[in-house]
Amino acid sequence: MNVRGVYIEDTFAEAFTMRVARIVITARNPKWAREAALKLTGFATSVIGCKCEAGIERVLRSGETPDGRPGLAILLMAMGKDDLPKRLIERIGQTVLTCPTTACYDGLPDAPDRVGVGSALRFFGDGFQSSKVIDGHRFWRVPVMEGEFLVQEKFGMVKGVGGGNFLILARSADAALEAAEAGAEAMSGLAGVILPFPGGVVRSGSKVGSRRIKSMIASTNDAYCPTLRAVTETALPEGVNSVLEIVVNGVDAPAIAGAMRAGIDAACRDGVVAITAGNYGGKLGPHHFHLRKIMSEGGGA
Template identity: 50%
Template sequence: MEINGVEIEDTFAEAFDIKVSRVLVTAATKKLAKIAATEATGYGTSVIGCSAEAGIDSYIPPGESPDGRPGYTIMICNPTKKGLDHELLERIGMGILTAPTTAVFDALEDPDEKLNVGFKLKFFGDGYEKDLEIAGRKIHSIPIMSGDFLIESDLGIKDGVAGGNFFILGDSQGSALLAAQAAVDAISAVEGVITPFPGGVVASGSKVGSNKYKFLDASTNEKMCVTLKDEVEGSQIPADVNGVYEIVIDGVDEEAVKEATRAGIEAACKVPGVKKISAGNYGGKLGAYQIKLHELF
């Protein structure tokens, strides 16, 4: 199978279950909302080493937000309900409550349940907090130096999908990188997904465990390293490929991840120099979801 002359390997991306929350961060200006959203989703690339996988989902214009201000939806993901509750408290409390003019609203459709994150954060008000209602939502108003910080009392969580992925193989590092950036731009238009790695692009694809160091949970994927293609037995790098990047996608459900994968691959295949699209899996041993590339088109 080919798209614009680019080979799409007959393989699948192996994804796994994760707990997901999606919240809306609003502020007086788009810039201030973006700053707060960025702070709250920092250090959130992979649960291999980070306490959560997190990222910015989409921009919400003033006319579509509960308080009539610009904002960004963000997603925060953790393997457990307890872990996600902790991450929401810390990331909102330290990354958003501390930012100028911000407010936080639940933005998850059809949640499995809700966590009383806003209720817990209201105690920062030290007894001066108040309850109010905005657009039918129960809101806690917490007095801070610059005014009041507003947060919805309960934030929804649900079982989402993490680890959707695909590899972009290019004839050079430059072509592969341009294609990866084009893929991330296309994916950003899909609601309900994030690409949690820096700029949405994974430079250091990994495998589970290690061939040599038993204390490692993950190590470099040597079969996909371009500088090792002539050294490693079973290298998956063709002779004409000199650059590889991976896109990792987390979503509120499997369909959102599939839609994002399709959009990203289509965009990547429009970039000159891209030779092949593949995906990472562990033979079905890692996760319950198999996103088969050929079935996306």
């Protein structure tokens, strides 16, 4: 299969089941909502080193938020259902509670699995906190120096998918970056997905384990490193001098497939030789995103 002259390899991205929460942050204006969101989603690229993965899902209009103020929706994901509440509490507590004018709400109100967040953060109020039940949901009012921090007591948790991906194999670093930027741009803001890496792009794709250090969980994906073409079992076609990866997480498989389709389509441009994907032989992750199937469903040829 080719898309505008770019070869689509007959392979698949292998992804994993994760637990996901949607956090809605509002503030007096978009600037402060974004400030809190950027801090909350900082250092959350991979569970390997960050314990969770997070990203801004999309900007919310005033009419879409519970309190009618500007806001952002964030997806935060962790591997286990015991991990997610911890990550929510520590990140909301350190980045949203601390940020001027913000309030924090659950973005998955229909999820039957609920985890306590405001119920833990309220203790920062040192006994001066109070709660309100509004439309059947409890909210905690935590007094702070600025005024008052409002946070919902419980957040919904659902099973999501982490680790959707595709690799852009390009003739040059410039072409790879240009294609990756276009791909990430096309995927950003789509409902139900996040791109947890910087700008949505990864330059250091990894393989499981290490050739030399047994304790390492992951190490560089040498098969796709252009500088190692001559000294390792390379997977790079002739003429490829740079590879970038886009990783996408989401609330479900269809959301990821849709985002991958949009991203791959945008990334297929001059200077790109091929699109491939990372997998572990299909033995580790239950979700397989076959590139050619995804692109053919989207009308790619």
